Amino acid sequence: MEADASFSSAIKSNPSRHRPGPSQVPAECQRQGLPPEGAPSMQQFNRKCSMPERLIRTISSIRSLPGDSVESLIRRGADVNCPHDTLMPLHSACMVCDPDCVELLLENGAHVDSQDGYQRTALHYAAEKDVLCVEILIEYGANPNALDGNQDTPLHWAAFKNKEECVLALLEGGAKVNTRDYNQDTPLSWAVMKGNLESVRLLLEHGAQPDTVNLKGQYPAGRLAALMGRGLGGEREEECLELLIRASGQLRLKRGGGLPPEAARDAHLCQRLTELCSYPCTLKALARRVVRGSLGECLLSEAVTELPVPRSVQDYLLLKE
Known part of the structure; x- marks a missing residue:
């Protein structure tokens, strides 16, 4: 950063005759591991380091100044909504998974939905890291x-990172399970492209549609097939595939048929997927797909138990068989 560059530059430019003794070296030099020759005064360093920068440095524990704390900087007038470059204080607190700091900033006026230089809110960062931060942000x-x-929601990122608790907190906090990004991919697509079984299961339990198609003509199962075709498939990916087949009634990978290029390169996988795609959807499986879809975006386990059907049918609707 500019302050660090100026600080180092000042160190190098001072002549050796001004070299201080050990007792004269500012603590900041010692703490940052900088050479002691001609070190500038702490006042000079403070002038180079703006208040917004100092606040974000302190939140992130990145070469903060001695004596600085988030509380003290706020008391001295630090603006909790002022960015430094692309960074915002609230976003930085979520990046380092510090729920206490998140709450402190919100209590002191931080705008909960402010966007940083990447148009991301603090919840985008919290969703891929820490459920406590997610819960505090939603509470506020x-x-x-x-x-x-990129039109990604926090739920997209929680599903991609397989943060199961964050996925659940977002869904319970009102996140739309079938929202789409710029490529028309849903959070379910993001989860299956990584083989994130826990997130896939949670999203399907909350009404995620298993047969959406993105702008490239890919179904969620096609994303998963591409992962498996790269040799990254295992038991978890197999379970994801089985869940998708149960939820949709029939395996579909690409609009118009065919296999992802990655899967087509694996002869055994190619043959297996081709066979699975050729199986017609049974009336029973189609009925399950229609009933689940008609219940909308909700916790299906609660909605299904209200249906006047036998327990065995409820279990079937909930993908238990």
């Missing part, structure tokens, strides 16, 4: 369906 009114510059 954060929009669970906020879009970043």
